[in-house]
Amino acid sequence: MSHANISIAVQPEPFDTGEMYHQLSQCTPSPGAVVTFTGLVRDLDNDKNIIALELEHYPGMTEKSLQTIAQQAASKWPIQAISLVHRIGRLEAGHPIVAVGVASAHRVAAFNACEFIMDYLKNDAPFWKKEIRTDGEQWVASKQSDVAAKHRWQD
Structure with missing residues (x-):
């Protein structure tokens, strides 16, 4: 069992990825890698x-x-530490929606863990998204590409 320090937040407020990086880089012992990912609200999807x-x-x-x-x-x-922040509420196109940060002694572990977290989050986390578009509003269904991305991690 891992002893990673895990920080989770679900909030309407913007987050500071610089602060996330700073906190992750302060792990003891010092990490050899800190990988961060920030997801933004797209302004175009399927035209x-x-x-x-x-x-x-x-x-x-x-x-x-x-x-x-x-x-x-x-x-x-x-993994030494994981930080995960997901926003809720109304988020305008171009604004940050999710951030994942992972600290590890090794870059490969940090990259893999970060990508794994996003792949599982897209499939398993109980969020419901409604697109507000120029032609109306629509709830977003799961994408087959997200399901396929998750399955690649299964043994």
């Missing part, structure tokens, strides 16, 4: 012009799901 996304979640259940995903990553790779 539909997106103005914003409206994100809803199930409080308590969402945080628990994200914690489980982070713990799974920490059990697969030698």
Whole structure:
């Protein structure tokens, strides 16, 4: 079992990826790699012009799901720390929606864990997204490409 320090936040407020990086880089012993990923709200998807996304979640259940995903990553790779922040509410196109940071002694572990977390988050975290587009609003269904990305990690 990993002893990674895991930080999870679900919030409407913007986050500071610089602060996330700083916190992850302060691990003891010093990490050899810190990998971060920031996801943004796209303004175009399948030729539909997106103005914003409206994100809803199930409080308590969402945080628990994200914690489980982070713990799974920490059990697969030698991870020192994981930071995961996901925003909720109305988010305008171009604005940050999610950030994942991973600190490890090794870059390959940090990259893999970061990608694993995003692949599982896209499939398993209880978030509901509604696109607000120039031609109306629509709830977003799961994408087959996200399901395929998750399956590549399964043994």
